[in-house]
Every structure is written in C-alpha cells, then in structure tokens.
Amino acid sequence: AQSVTQLDSHVSVSEGTPVLLRCNYSSSYSPSLFWYVQHPNKGLQLLLKYTSAATLVKGINGFEAEFKKSETSFHLTKPSAHMSDAAEYFCVVIPYSSASKIIFGSGTRLSIRP
Amino acid sequence: GAGVSQTPSNKVTEKGKYVELRCDPISGHTALYWYRQSLGQGPEFLIYFQGTGAADDSGLPNDRFFAVRPEGSVSTLKIQRTERGDSAMYLCASREEQYFGPGTRLTVT
Numbered sequence: 694a695q696s697v698t699q700l701d702s703h704v705s706v707s708e709g710t711p712v713l714l715r716c717n718y719s720s721s722y723s724p725s726l727f728w729y730v731q732h733p734n735k736g737l738q739l740l741l742k743y744t745s746a747a748t749l750v751k752g753i754n755g756f757e758a759e760f761k762k763s764e765t766s767f768h769l770t771k772p773s774a775h776m777s778d779a780a781e782y783f784c785v786v787i788p789y790s791s792a793s794k795i796i797f798g799s800g801t802r803l804s805i806r807p
Numbered sequence: 808g809a810g811v812s813q814t815p816s817n818k819v820t821e822k823g824k825y826v827e828l829r830c831d832p833i834s835g836h837t838a839l840y841w842y843r844q845s846l847g848q849g850p851e852f853l854i855y856f857q858g859t860g861a862a863d864d865s866g867l868p869n870d871r872f873f874a875v876r877p878e879g880s881v882s883t884l885k886i887q888r889t890e891r892g893d894s895a896m897y898l899c900a901s902r903e904e905q906y907f908g909p910g911t912r913l914t915v916t
Contacts, residue, residue, distance in 0.1 A: 727905065737850070737898065737907040783849050785905070795840065795905070797849035 695720045695788045699798035707806045712756075712771040714801045716784035719765065726767045727785040728758055731800075737783070743767060754778070779805045809833075811908035813899050819914045820889055828884040828911045830899030839882050840905070841874055842898040850898055856882060889915045 700715040718724060728740040741752025748760040754777075758769045767784060784798040812831045820826050832839050837858050842850035852866040859879045867873070871889075876882040886893055894915045899908045 729905070729907075736909040737900075737905070739905065795852055795855075797842075797851070800847075800849050 695724070695786060695796055697784050697786045697796050697798045699782075699784050699801050701801050702799065703802045703804065705804040705806060706774050708776055709773050712769070712774045712778065712803065714769040714782050714784075714803065716758075716767045716769065716798060717765055718767060718784075718786045720786060720788050722788065723762075725787040726758075726760060727787070728752065728756070728767075728769045729783045729785060731781045731783065733780070740769070740782075774803075774805050776805050776807070779803055811899055811901050811906050813897075813908040813911050815911055816909065817912045817914075819916060822889060822891060822915055824889050824915075826886050826889055826913065828886075828897050828913070830882045830884070830908060832880065832882070832899070832901035833906055834880075836901035836906075837879065838902050839876060840900045841882070841884050842900065844896040844898055844910070846895075853884070886913075889913075891915045
C-alpha cells in the first residue's frame with residue numbers, strides 16, 4: 694500500500710537559519726512526489742515536484758527537495774528561513790500505478806522565530 | 808479562467824439540509840479532483856473525474872455524497888442530509904499536478 698509520512702507535526706526555526714521538513718513515502722513503484730504549502734486561510738500552492746527526472750528538485754521561494762530512493766525520503770529544505778515561510782506544508786505522493794490515488798501527508802506546521 | 812475557482816467560499820447550513828458545492832477547473836484540464844480537509848489535517852481524496860466520468864469515487868464517505876461533471880468542465884459536489892461531521896474545507900483541484908482552488912468552507916450547524 695502507498696503512504697506518506699511527515700515525521701514532524703511542528704517545526705520551529707529562527708529567521709535566517711536552515712529549514713528541514715521531513716517526508717518518507719511508501720510506494721511499490723517510482724511515485725511522483727510533491728510538496729505543497731498552505732498559508733492560513735489560503736489555498737494550497739505547489740512548491741515543487743519530482744517526476745523521475747533529476748533527484749534534486751528546485752521549487753519556488755528558495756525551497757528544494759531531494760528524492761532518495763534508498764531512503765524512501767523526499768525531505769524539503771531551505772537554506773535560510775524567512776518570516777513569510779510560516780505556513781503548513783504537505784508532502785504528497787501520487788503512485789505510478791494510479792493518478793487518482795493521491796495521498797497527502799498529515800502536514801508539518803512551520804513556525805519562524807524572529 | 809486563470810485558476811481553479813470554487814463557489815461559494817463559505818456555506819453554513821443546518822443539519823439535514825442539502826448542499827451543492829461548485830468547482831470551475833482550469834480551462835482544458837480533463838482531470839478534476841475533490842478533497843475534504845478537516846481542521847488540522849491533510850486533504851483527503853474524495854473523487855476523481857477524467858472528463859465527464861468519475862474514474863475513481865472510492866473516497867466518497869457514504870451515499871450521501873455525490874459528484875457530477877456533465878460537460879467535462881464544471882463539477883458539482885452534492886451532499887444530502889448534511890451532518891455536523893461533514894463540516895470541513897472542500898477543495899477542488901485540476902490536473903494531476905494539482906492546481907487547487909481556494910476551497911469552500913462548509914459548516915453544518
């Protein structure tokens with residue numbers, strides 16, 4: 694069965710320090726993997742996606758993620774956090790076998806300390 | 808239009824009533840998805856349309872929920888005999904890359 698696990702429900706970092714949001718997936722075949730951000734009272738916005746091309750994926754707002762098949766991970770990183778990064782982040786897996794079985798992680802709330 | 812739109816943005820209804828939620832996907836996108844997001848949780852898949860037909864409705868929680876997309880563009884999610892547990896944000900997305908609409912917040916009192 695396919696699944697996605699976000700290892701931290703809440704991450705707090707100081708402004709200007711690195712961000713790491715962890716995501717592990719389980720999928721029988723090479724999946725498509727995404728990260729979305731949801732600001733309070735706003736819709737979900739696509740940050741970046743992995744679809745079996747380069748394993749290091751660059752997204753918007755300075756975020757990037759690395760697909761590591763051996764670790765079944767797709768962690769989201771950013772070198773320097775900004776106050777505007779405070780939001781909820783969702784890791785998403787779409788299994789190769791079915792476009793409809795889109796699975797969201799439970800989310801990680803990112804807080805930024807001044 | 809430029810993006811996915813959903814109407815209404817907010818809907819308050821009484822327990823037992825019928826509601827319809829509308830989604831206008833990005834023009835030309837044949838794939839359309841409905842999700843439900845409860846407070847503090849990630850979105851849960853409800854139903855997926857490819858064109859006019861529901862390719863996968865396995866996420867619909869029970870037979871009170873139904874969705875249509877008669878012309879392959881606009882979709883309507885219909886909920887009969889609403890219950891307080893149906894209160895949530897209902898999200899629509901088009902295409903596999905998931906361009907999301909702003910959602911409809913449904914509150915059942």
